[in-house]
Amino acid sequence: MSQQISVRIDNELYTATEGRTILQVAADNGRSIPTLCYLEGLSAPGSCRLCLVEVAGVGRLLPACTTPARSGMSVTTNSDALAHNRLMALELLFIERNHVCSVCVSNGHCELQSMAQRLGMTHVHLPYNFPRLPVDVSHPRFVLDHNRCILCSRCVRVCDEIEGAQVWDISARGINSMLVAELDRPWGEAQSCTSCGKCVQVCPTGALVEKGQAVEEMTKRNRIVTDLAVKRGART
Amino acid sequence: MRKPRLATMWLDGCSGCHMSLLDVDEGLLTIAAKAELVYSPLVDAREYPHDVDVAIVEGAVSSDEDLEKIRLVRERTRILVALGDCAITTNVTGLRNPLPLKSIFDRVYIDGSDVEKVHPTEGLPTLLKHAIPLHDVVKVDLHVPGCPPSAPLILHVLTELLDGRMPDLRGRRFG
Numbered sequence: 001m002s003q004q005i006s007v008r009i010d011n012e013l014y015t016a017t018e019g020r021t022i023l024q025v026a027a028d029n030g031r032s033i034p035t036l037c038y039l040e041g042l043s044a045p046g047s048c049r050l051c052l053v054e055v056a057g058v059g060r061l062l063p064a065c066t067t068p069a070r071s072g073m074s075v076t077t078n079s080d081a082l083a084h085n086r087l088m089a090l091e092l093l094f095i096e097r098n099h100v101c102s103v104c105v106s107n108g109h110c111e112l113q114s115m116a117q118r119l120g121m122t123h124v125h126l127p128y129n130f131p132r133l134p135v136d137v138s139h140p141r142f143v144l145d146h147n148r149c150i151l152c153s154r155c156v157r158v159c160d161e162i163e164g165a166q167v168w169d170i171s172a173r174g175i176n177s178m179l180v181a182e183l184d185r186p187w188g189e190a191q192s193c194t195s196c197g198k199c200v201q202v203c204p205t206g207a208l209v210e211k212g213q214a215v216e217e218m219t220k221r222n223r224i225v226t227d228l229a230v231k232r233g234a235r236t
Numbered sequence: 237m238r239k240p241r242l243a244t245m246w247l248d249g250c251s252g253c254h255m256s257l258l259d260v261d262e263g264l265l266t267i268a269a270k271a272e273l274v275y276s277p278l279v280d281a282r283e284y285p286h287d288v289d290v291a292i293v294e295g296a297v298s299s300d301e302d303l304e305k306i307r308l309v310r311e312r313t314r315i316l317v318a319l320g321d322c323a324i325t326t327n328v329t330g331l332r333n334p335l336p337l338k339s340i341f342d343r344v345y346i347d348g349s350d351v352e353k354v355h356p357t358e359g360l361p362t363l364l365k366h367a368i369p370l371h372d373v374v375k376v377d378l379h380v381p382g383c384p385p386s387a388p389l390i391l392h393v394l395t396e397l398l399d400g401r402m403p404d405l406r407g408r409r410f411g
């Protein structure tokens with residue numbers, strides 16, 4: 001039997017099962033912490049830094065999606081400093097590549113865009129990068145538009161952990177990072193791709209989309225991919 | 237008491253934001269009753285006047301001329317409003333930004349022309365390397381999102397500002 005612990009989140013006391021992350025304990029109790037790279041049912045890389053929270057007695061901010069809740073922990077999920085941090089993390093995602101929502105197939109159904117709305121973003125203070133990036137249309141059914149990719153790696157994880165095909169990887173580091181199919185092939189030539197479309201469904205933005213969609217038409221059902229695995233108890 | 241002095245300006249945009257302003261329909265009467273329109277693509281004034289209370293500016297800053305205009309607006313205006321996504325993020329006008337200027341000029345004036353295949357040199361403002369948002373070059377007091385912002389949103393913003401209140405537009409759609 002796993003042990004029950006008690007955790008304080010934003011001054012409310014909650015009972016939780018040991019081993020659950022701060023994010024999960026918060027969610028179990030109807031508290032939502034902003035996330036982008038995290039998707040229930042997939043492993044958590046802790047890379048987008050949107051879910052950072054304050055833990056009493058710890059000198060730095062911790063990602064809620066990868067930090068296990070511990071007995072006696074006192075967590076703050078909302079403060080001016082956190083709000084500022086989250087906005088900065090989000091701004092960095094917007095300036096890194098070319099997000100032109102008004103001509104994007106995902107406009108109005110995009111998790112990056114709705115996060116900006118949720119966090120109250122009115123404009124981006126930092127100067128935009130405007131990089132020149134390719135669009136891969138080699139796959140018969142899907143498109144990869146690097147301009148919209150936020151490198152959250154959800155596609156990499158779902159393809160590996162749920163579909164078992166391991167088509168995707170992220171090459172290089174930092175600002176040069178790129179999503180690549182197999183060993184940097186056009187997606188349409190990737191022999192391990194089963195065309196299941198899971199990566200498309202979990203991608204939070206207009207980076208992975210179905211062909212033939214016009215502006216604002218691409219809606220996704222990201223949870224449908226992982227829900228079953230979570231319900232079966234195969235994944236948490 | 238004198239009425240607040242209102243100006244509207246159109247930089248690198250498609251005029252859609254101004255169309256949306258006209259779509260306010262009878263709301264224009266409300267605005268007209270509250271403000272004196274002193275400068276706009278819709279009125280005759282040639283030079284941007286001094287002592288403007290509220291200016292709403294559509295479009296990104298894309299040329300040396302835009303740059304000059306927006307600096308003048310800032311100098312002579314109390315409340316400067318970025319109207320629409322091109323003014324806020326560069327949006328569609330920024331689609332050219334990843335491309336070198338030369339390739340754009342070649343495409344338009346060399347490949348795209350049957351006669352006189354030359355880059356224009358006279359009588360045109362010089363393009364900046366990138367179209368940039370207004371707030372990159374001047375202080376912006378309010379960002380009004382949308383491509384274009386809806387007519388009711390524009391009416392709301394103008395009514396609030398002309399009545400001396402600063403609307404809070406956080407939590408509206410971004411991008």
Ligand code: SF4
Nearest residue numbers: 099100101104110206
């Ligand atoms: S992916 Fe989202 S944020 Fe990026 S351009 Fe498309 S709608 Fe906008």
Ligand code: SF4
Nearest residue numbers: 149150152153155203
């Ligand atoms: S393609 Fe989509 S899911 Fe994959 S890393 Fe980029 S944004 Fe994330």
Ligand code: FES
Nearest residue numbers: 046048049051065
């Ligand atoms: S959701 Fe936790 S770091 Fe991205």
